[in-house]
Structures are given as structure tokens and as C-alpha cells.
Amino acid sequence: MATDTSPPTAPTTRGGVEASRYVQPEVDVPALTALLDGEYAEVRGLVRANLAEHAHILDQAETLTRAEFRERVKEVVVEMAATGQTGMGFPEEYGGGGDIGASVSAFETLAYGDLSVLVKVGVQFGLFGGAILQLGTKQHHDAYLADLITGRLMGCFAMTETGHGSNVQALGTVATYDEATQEFVLTTHGKQARKDYIGNAAEHADVAVVFAQLEVGGSSKGVHAFVVPIRKNGEPCAGVGIEDDGAKMGLNGVDNGRLWFDGVRVPRAALLNRFADVTPDGVYESPIENPNRRFFTMLGTLVQGRVCVGGAGINAAKVALTIATKYAVRRRQFEASSDEQEELLLDYGLHQRRLFPLLARTYALHFAQEVVAGQLHDVFSGISDDEHHRRELESRAAGTKALGTWHATRTIQECREACGGAGYLSINRFAALKADTDVFTTFEGDNYVLLQLVAKGLLTDYSSDFEDLDQFGMVRFVAGMAVETVIERTSAHKLLERVKDLLPGGDDWDQAAGLLDSDYQLTMLRFREEHMLAGVARRLKRGIDQGLNPGVVFSRVQDHVIAAARAHVERLVLEAFVAKARSVPSGDLKVTLNLLCDLHGLSTIEADRAWFMEHGRLTVQRSKAISREVAALCRKIRPLAEDLVDAFDVPVEMLRAPDLIGG
Numbered sequence: 001m002a003t004d005t006s007p008p009t010a011p012t013t014r015g016g017v018e019a020s021r022y023v024q025p026e027v028d029v030p031a032l033t034a035l036l037d038g039e040y041a042e043v044r045g046l047v048r049a050n051l052a053e054h055a056h057i058l059d060q061a062e063t064l065t066r067a068e069f070r071e072r073v074k075e076v077v078v079e080m081a082a083t084g085q086t087g088m089g090f091p092e093e094y095g096g097g098g099d100i101g102a103s104v105s106a107f108e109t110l111a112y113g114d115l116s117v118l119v120k121v122g123v124q125f126g127l128f129g130g131a132i133l134q135l136g137t138k139q140h141h142d143a144y145l146a147d148l149i150t151g152r153l154m155g156c157f158a159m160t161e162t163g164h165g166s167n168v169q170a171l172g173t174v175a176t177y178d179e180a181t182q183e184f185v186l187t188t189h190g191k192q193a194r195k196d197y198i199g200n201a202a203e204h205a206d207v208a209v210v211f212a213q214l215e216v217g218g219s220s221k222g223v224h225a226f227v228v229p230i231r232k233n234g235e236p237c238a239g240v241g242i243e244d245d246g247a248k249m250g251l252n253g254v255d256n257g258r259l260w261f262d263g264v265r266v267p268r269a270a271l272l273n274r275f276a277d278v279t280p281d282g283v284y285e286s287p288i289e290n291p292n293r294r295f296f297t298m299l300g301t302l303v304q305g306r307v308c309v310g311g312a313g314i315n316a317a318k319v320a321l322t323i324a325t326k327y328a329v330r331r332r333q334f335e336a337s338s339d340e341q342e343e344l345l346l347d348y349g350l351h352q353r354r355l356f357p358l359l360a361r362t363y364a365l366h367f368a369q370e371v372v373a374g375q376l377h378d379v380f381s382g383i384s385d386d387e388h389h390r391r392e393l394e395s396r397a398a399g400t401k402a403l404g405t406w407h408a409t410r411t412i413q414e415c416r417e418a419c420g421g422a423g424y425l426s427i428n429r430f431a432a433l434k435a436d437t438d439v440f441t442t443f444e445g446d447n448y449v450l451l452q453l454v455a456k457g458l459l460t461d462y463s464s465d466f467e468d469l470d471q472f473g474m475v476r477f478v479a480g481m482a483v484e485t486v487i488e489r490t491s492a493h494k495l496l497e498r499v500k501d502l503l504p505g506g507d508d509w510d511q512a513a514g515l516l517d518s519d520y521q522l523t524m525l526r527f528r529e530e531h532m533l534a535g536v537a538r539r540l541k542r543g544i545d546q547g548l549n550p551g552v553v554f555s556r557v558q559d560h561v562i563a564a565a566r567a568h569v570e571r572l573v574l575e576a577f578v579a580k581a582r583s584v585p586s587g588d589l590k591v592t593l594n595l596l597c598d599l600h601g602l603s604t605i606e607a608d609r610a611w612f613m614e615h616g617r618l619t620v621q622r623s624k625a626i627s628r629e630v631a632a633l634c635r636k637i638r639p640l641a642e643d644l645v646d647a648f649d650v651p652v653e654m655l656r657a658p659d660l661i662g663g
């Protein structure tokens with residue numbers, strides 16, 4: 001237990017070097033960019049150059065009508081497809097690049113530019129193309145991939161319905177097998193079952209991958225995907241209804257729409273049959289017997305979209321931070337430290353406090369995103385493709401997407417405010433950034449729903465026997481474990497045993513360890529995570545033991561579930577940053593990364609200090625010492641700040657904002 005006897009200021013050493021011996025590093029901007037760009041620097045460079053070439057689209061988003069802008073976005077997407085940058089994840093034999101990691105890097109970098117272009121690329125190549133590739137077999141690949149990679153064939157991904165977005169298993173569209181004609185008949189039963197918000201549906205898609213409940217011989221086989229022609233020569237196909245979703249809060253260059261089907265017939269081969277098939281005489285076959293598991297396996301193959309949106313959110317935050325930081329080293333308000341001239345905004349402690357923890361977190365999330373993109377590449381390239389790695393990837397993708405997109409929303413807002421009234425002018429980018437990224441928190445999985453997925457994985461330890469359980473099954477599973485197993489699985493006490501070897505101070509590690517010791521910061525986050533998980537498990541178990549309905553139990557514990565999942569992902573993010581900083585050889589680059597990493601670690605603890613104090617891991621003195629250290633780190637980062645945003649290498653054409661960024 002922590003007491004109030006800790007020294008007023010905890011030692012702040014890193015590797016035995018006193019903080020007072022700190023020498024300000026020089027940031028080698030190209031070297032830092034190279035570190036950020038990583039393995040796919042060349043791909044990112046290609047996308048940056050293409051973005052700069054198409055920079056005019058940022059103006060056109062404001063000057064064209066919605067209809068014109070949609071056409072312009074489509075043109076740009078097709079032009080980009082011709083460079084190969086949008087097809088990098090597809091197999092080479094169909095004209096793709098055969099490199100999944102490259103395709104994620106390309107997509108993330110596109111987020112520096114107009115986000116309607118980004119999302120249309122995501123819809124066409126990620127969602128539509130991804131579904132054909134992952135859920136289809138050779139016949140579908142041969143029929144569609146080459147054309148969709150070049151943009152000759154435009155398609156859409158029609159999963160969500162008006163009535164159901166998050167709960168995909170409850171979709172209402174039905175595909176009934178007609179043995180007599182060997183066709184599937186697609187029908188929309190009522191308004192709630194029409195497809196809604198579907199990108200590319202309102203105008204451009206000729207084909208849709210439609211998710212529907214498959215019925216064979218009067219029995220329901222669950223949700224499956226079908227390739228359905230929806231438009232020919234610009235007109236809806238027979239039996240297909242199409243409606244425009246109209247104006248949206250942002251992303252108005254993407255034509256989102258509704259689709260419904262009135263007895264639309266497609267051949268038997270239209271079923272994307274990698275995981276299940278129907279024989280001509282109407283026998284349903286699947287190598288995966290359990291319907292729940294089949295469903296989750298199918299959805300799991302579509303995880304790339306989630307990884308991409310998380311990365312795009314993080315990169316959109318970089319654009320905002322670049323503009324706000326550049327403005328703050330030019331803009332002056334009030335005499336503060338001199339009578340001669342007014343103070344630069346970035347020399348105000350408050351401005352540093354507002355922007356730098358977000359900057360540090362952006363770096364942290366960047367490196368966490370690099371980890372998940374690497375895992376995605378490894379799993380889908382067959383390098384580490386087993387059940388456990390897939391589960392881990394799905395969980396990590398969900399968590400990073402949630403934190404990355406929430407971070408974008410928060411950072412863009414803070415940066416807009418940091419630019420004052422100027423931030424409100426559309427020319428300065430924030431209007432589009434805010435409006436276009438807002439929905440990143442919702443599509444590709446609502447963030448809160450995703451964090452519940454993360455928690456489920458943690459509570460069941462990614463056990464393949466239990467991963468395919470629904471929420472109630474998961475509650476019953478956790479409740480069915482012996483209390484000791486729950487505590488064992490989520491054990492804060494075991495962590496504390498391990499910590500004693502890692503940190504100085506024995507039982508008093510949380511008072512004795514240096515604040516700038518990344519093991520200390522990581523242990524704090526790990527303690528919070530494990531404590532929260534154990535708490536969730538105990539509460540679930542107690543509720544069931546009291547005879548409550550599992551759904552009610554889960555609902556009551558849900559805020560705790562989300563907090564535990566978030567704590568878990570926060571730990572992974574810090575871990576990724578620490579690992580990256582440790583991997584860099586001694587020198588100025590390492591010092592720079594350590595500053596950012598410490599700022600991220602400590603500001604994360606600071607943000608939840610009430611919890612740490614409530615749980616006896618933070619004394620009042622130490623909590624105050626952390627806040628002092630955060631401020632001190634901000635002062636150290638101040639002279640480096642412009643270099644740190646320059647290292648993101650957002651093409652100057654994409655920053656627009658001529659009056660804000662100078663030059």
C-alpha cells in the first residue's frame with residue numbers, strides 16, 4: 001500500500017542519468033521521418049507525391065456541388081488506382097501488389113489528404129474488394145478482382161441495415177436457395193431490413209456484396225455474403241431499390257445510400273463460398289460446424305478495414321497537430337515575458353500542456369498502429385496464421401481502432417481551438433478534418449462495441465473454445481470459472497510479485513521507482529488493467545451467483561468492462577512506444593523519443609490519477625510530482641515541437657492553411 005511518506009519529489013532518473021544533466025537534443029527530421037515511415041517508406045512517399053498532385057481536391061470539396069464533388073472524388077480514386085497504390089494488398093496475379101503491410105501504409109498516408117477520397121478508396125478496395133478476396137474463392141477472384149483493382153468495376157459492401165449496424169447477426173435481409181433454378185432469391189423484409197449508409201451505393205456501384213440470412217430447405221444458416229448486381233448502365237437492376245442517403249455531416253464526396261431487394265435472383269455461384277457452400281441440390285456444407293464460430297471466422301477475415309481506419313484516424317490527427325503547432329510558433333498574443341513583443345502561443349505553458357500530450361500520444365499510437373499493421377501482415381500473409389494469432393489480431397485491431405479514432409476526434413478539436421478564430425475558417429483544414437473524421441468512431445465498428453470485444457477476448461483468454469460465444473455465453477463462462485481461476489487469469493497479485501524483480505523499492509516500488517523509468521509507467525498501467533479485469537470478472541461471477549439474468553449482469557458491469565478494455569489497450573500502446581524507443585541506438589533521436597514516451601506515459605497516468613489514488617498506487621505527493629514532471633517534459637519538448645510535427649511529413653499542399661503555417 002502506498003503511504004504519504006514518499007519523498008516530496010521522486011527521483012527522475014533514466015538509466016542512472018540525473019535529469020539535471022539533460023542536454024537538449026537536435027532533431028534530425030529526415031531520420032525521424034524514416035523511423036516513423038518504417039519498412040514502407042517508399043510506399044508512403046509515393047502516396048505523398050500523389051496527394052500533392054491532387055491537392056486541388058481540397059478546394060473542390062468546398063467549391064463543387066455535392067453531385068460534382070462525388071464525381072470528382074471518383075475520378076481521383078480511379079486515377080490513383082492506376083498508380084497501383086490502392087491495390088497493394090491484392091494478389092499479384094490479378095494486378096495487385098501482393099503486400100498487405102504496404103496496402104495499410106498506403107491507406108494510412110492517404111489520410112493526410114481529402115478524406116472522401118480516403119473513404120471511397122476504403123469502400124472500393126478495402127470493403128468491397130476485401131470481401132471478394134477474403135470470403136470468395138478462385139471463381140470470384142477470377143471474375144472480379146482484376147476489374148475492381150483498376151476501378152473498372154465499382155462495388156459496395158452492403159452489411160449494415162437501418163435496423164442493425166453493430167448486431168450483424170440479427171440482419172433482416174434473406175437469401176433463400178431455390179433448388180429448382182439453382183439460384184438465391186434476395187428479399188428485404190420491411191424498412192428496418194434495407195441496407196443503409198452503404199458507401200458507393202447511391203451512385204457509383206454496379207455490384208454489391210450483400211450480407212443476408214441464408215435459408216436452405218426451410219432452415220436458416222446464418223449470415224452469408226452474396227455478390228449481387230445492383231445497377232446496369234446507371235439504372236437499378238430489376239427488383240433492386242436504391243435511395244440516396246443525402247447530405248451527411250462530412251465525407252460528402254462519398255455517395256452513401258440505401259438498397260433493398262424484391263425477389264432478386266442471383267446464381268448459386270454468387271454465394272461467396274470460402275467458408276460455406278450450397279450444393280446444386282440444396283445441401284448446405286461448411287467446414288466450420290458451429291454457426292457462431294463460422295460467423296466470427298467470416299467477419300474476422302475482414303479485420304483489415306478496422307486496422308486501416310485506426311491508422312487513418314491517427315494520421316488525420318497528425319495533420320491537425322502540424323497546423324496547430326506551426327501556427328503556435330508564429331502567432332503572438334499578450335506581452336508575457338517581455339515588454340518588447342507579445343508572447344508566442346507555444347511559449348505559454350498552457351498551450352504546451354494542451355498540445356504536447358496529444359503530440360506524444362500521436363507518436364505512441366503511431367507505433368502501436370505499426371505493431372497491429374505488422375500483425376495483420378503476418379497473419380494474412382501466412383507468416384503467423386494460427387487461431388491464437390488471429391484472435392489476438394482481432395482484439396488488437398479493435399482496441400487500436402477505438403483509441404486511434406477517439407484520439408483523432410479529440411486532437412482535431414483541441415487543435416482547432418488552439419488556432420482560435422482562424423481555426424474555424426475552412427481554408428485552414430479543421431472544418432473538413434472535424435466533419436470527415438467524426439464518423440471514424442462509428443464505422444468499421446462502433447468504438448464502444450469494439451471495446452466490449454476486446455474485453456471478451458481478455459476474459460476468455462482468447463480461448464478458441466469460448467471466443468465464439470455471444471455476450472451471454474461469455475458471462476456464463478466467466479461466472480462458471482472457479483473464483484481462483486478468475487483471479488489467476490486476471491491477477492494483479494502475480495503482477496506485483498513480478499514487479500519486485502523489475503523495479504527498485506520492493507513493496508514500495510510505486511513510491512521508489514523513478515517517474516521517468518518506463519518500467520514504472522508500464523507497471524502502473526498493467527496494474528490498472530489487471531485490477532480492473534479482476535474486478536469485472538468478480539462482479540460477473542457475483543451477479544450470476546445471485547441468480548441474476550446474464551444479460552442484466554453484463555449490462556450492470558458494462559462501464560467497468562469498457563474501462564478494463566481501455567486500460568488494456570492503453571497498456572499495449574505504451575508498451576509499443578517503449579519498445580520502439582528502446583530499439584533506437586543511443587543518440588539524439590533516442591533522447592527525443594524518450595521525452596515523448598515519458599510524456600505519454602506520465603500524462604496517461606496523470607489523466608487517471610483519481611483511480612490510481614483510489615487504489616493506493618499514487619500518493620498525493622507523487623501525483624503532484626507527476627504533474628510537475630509532465631510540465632517539465634512539455635518545456636523540454638517546446639524547442640523541438642516544430643521538428644516533431646515536421647517529421648510527420650504531411651505534404652505542405654495538404655496543410656493548406658497558408659496564413660497559419662507561414663512560408
Ligand SMILES: Cc1cc2nc3c(=O)[nH]c(=O)nc-3n(C[C@H](O)[C@H](O)[C@H](O)COP(=O)(O)OP(=O)(O)OC[C@H]3O[C@@H](n4cnc5c(N)ncnc54)[C@H](O)[C@@H]3O)c2cc1C
Nearest residue numbers: 157158159160164165166197198199442443444445446448
Ligand atoms: C458515413 C458512413 C458510412 C458507412 N459505410 C458503410 C458501408 O459502406 N457498409 C456498411 O455495411 N455499413 C456502413 N456504415 C454503417 C456503420 O458501419 C454502422 O453505422 C456502425 O456499424 C454502427 O451501427 P449503427 O449505426 O446501427 O449503430 P448502433 O449499433 O445502433 O449503435 C448506436 C449506439 O448504441 C451503442 N450500442 C450498440 N450496441 C450496444 C451494446 N451492446 N451495449 C452498449 N451500447 C451499445 C453504440 O455504442 C452506439 O453509441 C456506414 C456508416 C456511416 C455513418
